[in-house]
Amino acid sequence: MILGGGGWGMRVQSAARLSFTLIDLNGGTGRRNGMASLSLRDPAFVATLRPAARTEVAGGDTGHTAEIASLLDALRERCGGPPVRCDIDAALPAHHGFGSKTTTLLSVAKAYAALSDTTVPTEELARLCGRGGTSGASVNLIDRGGFLVDGGHANPPDFAEDAHRYLLPSRFAGAAVRKPPPLVSLPFPPWPILVIVGAGTELHGKPELEWFRRTLPIPFEEAAITAHLVLMNLAPAIAESDYMAFCRALNRLTFETYYKQEQVRTQSDGVKHLLKEARQSPAVDAIGMSVTGPMCFAFTRTPAAAVEWISGLRHDGVVKDFYFTTAQNHAAVLAAIPILED
Numbered sequence: 001m002i003l004g005g006g007g008w009g010m011r012v013q014s015a016a017r018l019s020f021t022l023i024d025l026n027g028g029t030g031r032r033n034g035m036a037s038l039s040l041r042d043p044a045f046v047a048t049l050r051p052a053a054r055t056e057v058a059g060g061d062t063g064h065t066a067e068i069a070s071l072l073d074a075l076r077e078r079c080g081g082p083p084v085r086c087d088i089d090a091a092l093p094a095h096h097g098f099g100s101k102t103t104t105l106l107s108v109a110k111a112y113a114a115l116s117d118t119t120v121p122t123e124e125l126a127r128l129c130g131r132g133g134t135s136g137a138s139v140n141l142i143d144r145g146g147f148l149v150d151g152g153h154a155n156p157p158d159f160a161e162d163a164h165r166y167l168l169p170s171r172f173a174g175a176a177v178r179k180p181p182p183l184v185s186l187p188f189p190p191w192p193i194l195v196i197v198g199a200g201t202e203l204h205g206k207p208e209l210e211w212f213r214r215t216l217p218i219p220f221e222e223a224a225i226t227a228h229l230v231l232m233n234l235a236p237a238i239a240e241s242d243y244m245a246f247c248r249a250l251n252r253l254t255f256e257t258y259y260k261q262e263q264v265r266t267q268s269d270g271v272k273h274l275l276k277e278a279r280q281s282p283a284v285d286a287i288g289m290s291v292t293g294p295m296c297f298a299f300t301r302t303p304a305a306a307v308e309w310i311s312g313l314r315h316d317g318v319v320k321d322f323y324f325t326t327a328q329n330h331a332a333v334l335a336a337i338p339i340l341e342d
Helices: 065-079 100-115 122-129 137-141 205-215 220-239 243-256 258-265 269-280 303-315
Strands: 008-024 031-051 056-059 084-090 147-150 182-186 193-198 286-289 295-299 319-325 333-338
Touching: 008 100, 008 137, 008 220, 008 243, 008 258, 031 100, 031 137, 031 193, 031 220, 031 319, 056 065, 065 084, 065 100, 065 122, 084 100, 100 122, 100 137, 100 333, 122 137, 137 147, 147 220, 182 220, 193 269, 193 303, 220 243, 220 258, 243 258, 243 269, 243 286, 243 295, 258 269, 258 286, 269 286, 269 295, 269 303, 303 319
Parallel strands: 056 084
Antiparallel strands: 008 031, 008 333, 031 084, 031 147, 147 182, 193 295, 193 319, 286 295
């Protein structure tokens, strides 16, 4: 039964994605990319799909409206469902480090498949969305939540001839032939997460592609250091709910690893100042920057002191917004809703 045929719509709510780091941007061992990532409860993407006379996308500004409309047409052909109106009830900020595009498109795809009463594997939906070619974070987190480390992609035989053909930002990497496998999937402890939206640079499109070409591949030894920190420090600290060990690992990823420091260099002086101040402030135990930012995230045992510290930076124009949230340790939520006539 197609739910949409009986006065029903489908609502989806999905968590944002936080990135601790991409892991291997060298590729010399036969695999590349891989990411340590986390589902954030806030901000969330929320959309409602309902049958309509034609495909239509309305509501919040996702920055991805054209891609959503194109995807809905492809899904209609794949699932045999009705044309729909997709109302964006809450959008994820684009180009901030929240994984907005992949999460948005996958969420809409899952809602449409459910509305059409069609089972479509997430891996196939990711291909229809043209996503998953770099990070395996969002394409796995949408079904799991929590903390995740994925294994990236196997290199093709000609990788060594021109690594730049395959070390690409998500927009240019396209759809994954095979969804990056989850290696570590854990519930994240209930530690408050201070999300900080810095007044910084939004790196995307052609400038991001050019930056990838200038920066990658990174030295093999540096990729190995990052992999060790993720798998032998960050992940075990989360598994054991060891807060201080987690903070030490996060700070090392942020301030001592080659690739993250290259990402920090792309940012504004304000975001660089934010990170420097956080490292020195007794109110902050650890701080990270999600991909190239400008979204940063911090951990503290003294929230009042942390708010006082960050409020000063907002007053100085270094920070646009901040708030506390927690991890989301469950998959995206789909719910059938009755469509009532106005």
